[in-house]
Amino acid sequence: MFKIIEKQILAKGITKIVVWAPDIACSCSAGQFVVVMADENSERLPLTIADSDKSNQTITLIFQEAGFSTRELGMFQEGDSIAHILGPLGNKTEIKKFGAVVCIAGGVGIAEVYPVSRAMKGAGNRVIGIIGARSKDLLILEEKMKNVCDELIVVTDDGSYGRKGLVTDALGNLLDVVEHSTHTVYPNLVYAIGPLIMMRRVCEVTRPYDIKTIVSLNPIMVDATGMCGSCRLTVSGQLKFACVDGPEFDGHYVDFNELNSRLEAFKDKEKCLNEKCPRKI
Amino acid sequence: MFKRKVPAKDMRQKVRQQEAKKRVKNFFEVALGYSKQNARKEASRCLQCKEPLCVKGCPVSVPIPEFIKLIKEDRLQEALLKIRQKNNLPAVCGRVCPQEDQCEAMCVLNTKKVPINIGALERYAADFRVVCHCEELSISCGRRSNLTHKIACGGENMVVVVGSGPAGLTSAADLANLGYKVTLFEALHTPGGVLVYGIPEFRLPKKILRQEIEYIKSLGVEIKTDILIGKTFTIKDLFSQGYKAVFLGLGAGLPQFLGIPGENLARVYSANEFLTRVNLMKAYGFPDDSATPLNIGKKVAVIGAGNVAFDSARCALRLRAKEVTIVYRRTEAEMPARIEEIENAKAEGVEFKLLTQPVKIIGGEMGFVKALECMRMELGKPDDTGRKSPVPIKGSNFRVEVDTIIVAIGQSPNPLLPKTTPELKTNPDGTIWVDENFMTSIPGVFAGGDIITGADTVIQAMGAAKLAALAIHKYISKES
Numbered sequence: 205m206f207k208i209i210e211k212q213i214l215a216k217g218i219t220k221i222v223v224w225a226p227d228i229a230c231s232c233s234a235g236q237f238v239v240v241m242a243d244e245n246s247e248r249l250p251l252t253i254a255d256s257d258k259s260n261q262t263i264t265l266i267f268q269e270a271g272f273s274t275r276e277l278g279m280f281q282e283g284d285s286i287a288h289i290l291g292p293l294g295n296k297t298e299i300k301k302f303g304a305v306v307c308i309a310g311g312v313g314i315a316e317v318y319p320v321s322r323a324m325k326g327a328g329n330r331v332i333g334i335i336g337a338r339s340k341d342l343l344i345l346e347e348k349m350k351n352v353c354d355e356l357i358v359v360t361d362d363g364s365y366g367r368k369g370l371v372t373d374a375l376g377n378l379l380d381v382v383e384h385s386t387h388t389v390y391p392n393l394v395y396a397i398g399p400l401i402m403m404r405r406v407c408e409v410t411r412p413y414d415i416k417t418i419v420s421l422n423p424i425m426v427d428a429t430g431m432c433g434s435c436r437l438t439v440s441g442q443l444k445f446a447c448v449d450g451p452e453f454d455g456h457y458v459d460f461n462e463l464n465s466r467l468e469a470f471k472d473k474e475k476c477l478n479e480k481c482p483r484k485i
Numbered sequence: 486m487f488k489r490k491v492p493a494k495d496m497r498q499k500v501r502q503q504e505a506k507k508r509v510k511n512f513f514e515v516a517l518g519y520s521k522q523n524a525r526k527e528a529s530r531c532l533q534c535k536e537p538l539c540v541k542g543c544p545v546s547v548p549i550p551e552f553i554k555l556i557k558e559d560r561l562q563e564a565l566l567k568i569r570q571k572n573n574l575p576a577v578c579g580r581v582c583p584q585e586d587q588c589e590a591m592c593v594l595n596t597k598k599v600p601i602n603i604g605a606l607e608r609y610a611a612d613f614r615v616v617c618h619c620e621e622l623s624i625s626c627g628r629r630s631n632l633t634h635k636i637a638c639g640g641e642n643m644v645v646v647v648g649s650g651p652a653g654l655t656s657a658a659d660l661a662n663l664g665y666k667v668t669l670f671e672a673l674h675t676p677g678g679v680l681v682y683g684i685p686e687f688r689l690p691k692k693i694l695r696q697e698i699e700y701i702k703s704l705g706v707e708i709k710t711d712i713l714i715g716k717t718f719t720i721k722d723l724f725s726q727g728y729k730a731v732f733l734g735l736g737a738g739l740p741q742f743l744g745i746p747g748e749n750l751a752r753v754y755s756a757n758e759f760l761t762r763v764n765l766m767k768a769y770g771f772p773d774d775s776a777t778p779l780n781i782g783k784k785v786a787v788i789g790a791g792n793v794a795f796d797s798a799r800c801a802l803r804l805r806a807k808e809v810t811i812v813y814r815r816t817e818a819e820m821p822a823r824i825e826e827i828e829n830a831k832a833e834g835v836e837f838k839l840l841t842q843p844v845k846i847i848g849g850e851m852g853f854v855k856a857l858e859c860m861r862m863e864l865g866k867p868d869d870t871g872r873k874s875p876v877p878i879k880g881s882n883f884r885v886e887v888d889t890i891i892v893a894i895g896q897s898p899n900p901l902l903p904k905t906t907p908e909l910k911t912n913p914d915g916t917i918w919v920d921e922n923f924m925t926s927i928p929g930v931f932a933g934g935d936i937i938t939g940a941d942t943v944i945q946a947m948g949a950a951k952l953a954a955l956a957i958h959k960y961i962s963k964e965s
Contacts, residue, residue: 227712227717227718228717231716231717231718241674244674245767245770245774245775245776246776247766247776247777248674248766248777272776273776276776287674288674288710288711289711290672290673290674290711290712290713290717291713291716291717292716292717293713293716426758426761426762426766426777427672427673427682427761427765429672429673429713429738429899429901430738430739430899430900430901431738431739431740431757431761431899432740432755432757432758432761433740433742433754433755433757433758434754434758436742436749437749438749443742443744443749448900448901448904459749461852462749462750462852464852465750465751465848465851465852465853466749466751466852468751468851468852469751469752469780469853470778470780472780473771473772473778473779473780474778476772476778477771477772477776477778
């Protein structure tokens with residue numbers, strides 16, 4: 205059983221929990237995720253590891269309460285125990301000195317880009333963070349990102365905080381400035397994580413500049429150990445499983461159309477669960 | 486010429502079943518087993534051969550005539566203990582073993598076409614403990630032998646078993662009986678491997694499986710779930726933690742896909758995903774008893790004709806699909822599934838499109854599947870499995886309207902641990918290389934079951950696991 209040591213509401217509908225998970229805390233790295241089952245009848249829910257503490261043997265999970273399973277998890281309080289957590293899963297992010305790295309994230313994706321930004325900074329990269337949310341009350345971890353980025357650009361869709369616009373607008377502007385200047389250089393790598401449509405747009409922004417763009421995907425998963433193919437996608441025309449070959453891929457080669465359809469496959473079932481809402485929630 | 490009819494008393498006792506029309510509406514067990522009367526009648530037919538061929542046909546050498554005699558004499562506790570001398574999962578094997586290809590195929594009564602129903606008798610003896618609460622006796626017997634062996638082995642040598650499918654559970658039980666302190670790590674949240682995620686409730690009730698696993702735990706095996714070896718711990722970590730040997734029972738859990746266009750459309754599932762949602766995650770109870778959904782339409786095509794394909798098809802019927810069709814490139818004669826499963830599926834209303842090969846999956850709005858394009862096939866020369874090869878008939882393409890596709894064309898060895906453990910040598914087909922003693926390229930690490938053979942039956946995995954457990958015992962005895 206995995207006890208919740210600390211719980212915090214970071215923003216409207218965005219919850220942070222610190223969970224005692226000694227085996228996972230000792231072996232995880234940036235970019236990896238866990239699969240969580242709140243109780244014995246719950247779904248298996250993949251969540252990125254936002255942080256870990258080896259000495260306290262804890263991992264931090266930050267999630268948005270977007271559907272039944274995340275809302276169910278959001279009901280847990282400090283002292284409650286989560287029935288099952290499996291991890292660390294997925295491949296570790298490749299962290300090395302690339303030069304200049306843009307870490308771009310939207311919404312709850314900021315929680316997921318934070319450990320990568322920190323690791324990239326630790327490896328000697330110049331880190332430019334671009335974070336955004338729909339509005340000010342949905343923006344999370346700004347201070348933490350400021351601490352690990354050499355430059356941080358903050359945007360909100362409605363302009364209630366930072367610059368008005370999408371993270372992809374900010375990225376586009378940044379690359380535009382480089383294009384028209386003589387003394388700045390393009391980033392060596394862009395690392396994007398957030399809603400699928402955001403990551404897809406980031407790839408389209410960077411494609412004409414031929415800048416390697418890593419996306420961290422979160423397709424539907426069941427076992428998350430490579431045995432079912434629920435999370436399959438096509439990358440460069442080849443079949444890949446996000447849980448064991450990913451979750452990170454070169455975004456310029458991902459078939460986003462196909463991935464988007466697969467992500468929508470259970471939408472009507474999700475609705476049914478929300479309407480029925482039969483259990484303790 | 487006058488053919489002598491087999492007298493009634495010599496006929497094979499039929500096993501009661503849930504009636505087909507009723508059972509397609511539920512997930513309850515189809516085969517209802519023998520009553521005491523039937524079991525004793527069937528047991529009485531056994532000739533108690535002095536040199537029993539049936540035992541030779543059993544991959545784990547269950548002492549068959551001996552347990553059958555005990556059933557005939559209504560000494561069921563002893564019958565179960567007798568079986569457990571060799572088989573620690575009798576309630577599972579009695580249900581899922583292809584006895585018709587193994588022990589029953591060797592029965593001398595095949596000359597009169599009435600072999601003993603060894604599987605049903607094994608199940609009868611195994612299920613007895615549920616009725617008569619004799620688990621305590623079994624447990625105390627287990628513990629007694631465990632203790633004796635512990636003293637004999639002289640120590641608290643620790644062994645790890647990775648994977649809680651048939652191979653893992655069997656090697657863990659045998660190693661515990663040999664006196665070792667066994668820890669079994671399982672990646673999923675509940676043990677059983679393919680027994681819990683692959684085989685449906687109506688063939689193997691999970692309550693029965695849990696009871697079998699409780700017995701194995703009673704032998705002293707500690708099962709820890711939610712641990713993925715290769716990720717949570719590495720093999721090196723295990724040796725650092727003081728384990729003397731490792732047994733890998735990782736299984737063949739990697740689903741095979743056809744590689745045809747449209748295979749990633751929504752509502753195209755691997756059989757593994759479909760069955761895992763239904764069996765492991767109890768999607769048949771969605772939304773009241775399970776939060777895991779399964780998006781299944783009304784016209785389901787299942788591609789393949791092995792046991793997994795038939796399990797998928799029969800689950801789909803129970804999930805209220807109107808039409809479920811097995812699409813297979815050969816004919817019924819070449820189907821790898823058990824005849825019993827094929828007959829049950831037919832009775833339940835599964836349809837068949839034989840000599841048919843899918844070539845393309847066509848999607849509709851929103852990227853959901855709407856049709857399957859196929860080619861007709863004819864049978865050519867035998868391939869290396871001895872079955873006639875399917876040969877496409879040019880220009881014979883046709884379309885079938887479907888809204889759900891389940892790809893059940895086979896499973897390959899799970900590649901996750903070899904990927905994260907470069908020192909673990911694998912063969913080109915993804916199986917883990919082992920020597921004649923089941924040891925891998927890493928000293929002290931052994932493997933057995935589907936991970937070394939490719940996808941095969943429960944009982945074959947158990948047979949290999951028993952041999953591997955002995956090999957581990959020899960290895961540790963030599964090293965200490």
